[in-house]
Amino acid sequence: MKIKTNKIQILGLIIIMVVILFCSLVALQNPGKYTYFLFRSKIIVFFLAVLGILLSIYVITYYSKILFKKExxxxxxxxxxxxxxxxxxxxxxxxxxxxxxxxxxxxxxxxxxxxxxxxxxxxxxxxxxxxxxxxxxxxxxxxxxxxxxxxxxxxxxxxxxxxxxxxxxxxx
The missing domain is CATH 2.30.29 (PH-domain like)
Incomplete structure (x- = not known):
């Protein structure tokens, strides 16, 4: 018996990760603009932006493979x-x-x-x-x-x- 993947859920997750990727890219361009009481330093904003970019690229790639390979x-x-x-x-x-x-x-x-x-x-x-x-x-x-x-x-x-x-x- 085969159970198909839930394509709507996977697509929703990919869209969320694209938004995170976009936000991380924006924050990476000018980290000083996004410092406030939670992120008091440009270095923290920079680090989190890079982490967001790497994580979102990994998740987008992983779920795209599942989505398009009809796993x-x-x-x-x-x-x-x-x-x-x-x-x-x-x-x-x-x-x-x-x-x-x-x-x-x-x-x-x-x-x-x-x-x-x-x-x-x-x-x-x-x-x-x-x-x-x-x-x-x-x-x-x-x-x-x-x-x-x-x-x-x-x-x-x-x-x-x-x-x-x-x-x-x-x-x-």
């Missing part, structure tokens, strides 16, 4: 295909999964997927993605977490899909 989430006899994942390796085979459980992480219900070898999923990552993956491993013991944030379904639907298919296919 999806799905399960089959081989495993889970998570096209919306930040990891390069999208296919998670059932026989590689050690444990599946529902968790609350950063206030969002997610499914933690513990696998035999995390290193397989950490190959060919850029600096920012590697940092996110390392942080997730430190917090959860795995780089793979699944939620319904970018998908056109509820968390309960995705949870049922994953757990039902795992029970059916994990021994095969």
């Amino acid at each position: 999806y989430f799905g399960t089959n006899r081989e495993g889970i295909y998570n096209g919306c994942s930040y990891l390069k390796e999208k296919q998670i085979n059932w026989h590689e999964i050690v444990e599946l459980n529902e968790i609350k992480y950063q206030g969002i219900s997610r499914i933690r997927v513990k696998v035999i070898d995390n290193k397989k999923y950490l190959k060919n990552l850029n600096f920012m993605t590697k940092y996110i993956a390392d942080r997730t491993i430190k917090d959860l013991g795995t780089p793979i977490i699944i939620d319904s944030a970018n998908l056109d379904c509820t968390f309960d639907e995705i949870k049922k899909l994953i757990f039902d298919n795992w029970k059916k296919n994990k021994t095969n």
Whole structure:
């Protein structure tokens, strides 16, 4: 079964990040103009503007790939295909999964997927993605977490899909 991405939500996030990019570029041109009681120095405004530019470019690039590649989430006899994942390796085979459980992480219900070898999923990552993956491993013991944030379904639907298919296919 395939679940498509929620294109309206992703497009909305891209638009927000374009606005942040524009505001950061404006602040970067004249940081002295934007100093006030919160940002008392041009250096802080400059630093935050550069950070806003880098972060927005990264997020716009990431979500544009998801939006235009028509990525999806799905399960089959081989495993889970998570096209919306930040990891390069999208296919998670059932026989590689050690444990599946529902968790609350950063206030969002997610499914933690513990696998035999995390290193397989950490190959060919850029600096920012590697940092996110390392942080997730430190917090959860795995780089793979699944939620319904970018998908056109509820968390309960995705949870049922994953757990039902795992029970059916994990021994095969």
